[in-house]
Amino acid sequence: MTAVLEARGLGKRYGRLWALADCTLSIPPGHVAGLVGPNGAGKTTLLHMAVGLLQPTSGTIEVLGGQPAAGPAQLARVGFLAQDAPTYAGLSVADHLRLGAHLNPGWDARLAHDRIEALDLNPGQRAGKLSGGERAQLALTLAVAKRPELLILDEPVASLDPLARREFLQDLMEAVAEQQVSVVLSSHLVADLERVCDYLIVLTTGRVQVAGEVEDLLATHHLLTGPRRDPATLPASQHVISASHTDRQTTLLVRTDAPIHDPAWTVSQVGMEDLVLAYMSQAAGSRGRKPALEAQR
């Protein structure tokens, strides 16, 4: 099966700063993939290259096996919702649907109409007068009604209040269930992704820290607590992602495919949030070394 997004050595440089560096990634179809990372990690840069709004400085990116925005056919296959769900403030809800119908060859007018009705939006209302949640729902309606194979959403719920956030995600998941559309969405809030994503990519300081199916990631990462110990003495199969020590105790988050037998450790499961934070702090810890690494290239 063709990956929905395949990047090889992908990079984007602004002046001397690499917004995204050496990104290699393959997101399989049929998933809701969450792209997580702090602000400025390169999430938007990656998504913009996926939809053809930006050209890579280095490497390649393919979306659904094609070049991003290579032509009308490719454009029709991908729905994109930019950050803050932009709409035309002066146009009414109905105008937006008309616009969608004219600009998209595969437009599903019935779906768009039904969604607007279910959302209880007044078709005559100008988009500028809608609440943040309603505006996001209108933008999602446009993206879904073009019947894409892949939906790319950049921080779709970041600016919404908790209720609107929940409603948006409910709506998105319903669209995924009904139309079997693959989704890539970015967020800097893990809590938003925990329920909806079954594929996770952690991106920090322009680099992919970890990527994989959520279930596999959670099954291969463990939190170990025990008497103080030097992480260097662990078996080679256990990769330490994060470590903290008190004078008596050591807490480690390790990645390993093998079971952990050492009785000195208390082993607990990790949640998605622990996992993401561990990879983020790992990246933050190595930031001091980064200029040296870049100089070597």
Next chain:
Amino acid sequence: MIEFYLDSRSGVAPYLQLIQQVRQALRLGLLREGDQLPTVKDVVRRLAINPNTVLKAYRELEYEGLAAARAGIGTFVTATLTDASLAAHGPLRRDLRRWLARARRAGLDDDSIEALFLDTFRSAAGEDIA
């Protein structure tokens, strides 16, 4: 029809929570053979979770022989976990209530009661195995 809920602080994977809730409902007789489970769309809509999570839970229930999918309609319960023991639930519940009342009179709080029950349950289960 049952309604699912998710405890996001439990640390239990969402699909396992769904399975546990179905099993629980079967044991308590809330679900019986022939009952329909909520459709994937309904669950997704209600809980804002990934459809694959629900599909996975339902597949697992099918694998265990507790449910079966009927194309285009939904997933239905095909077994029961209550058997003859359901009749014993009422008296056992009464005994348990009496025991709980005694525990409270003895000054145990909720946490102590739970800890005592789980500890006794585990050690009894351990003796059965040994």
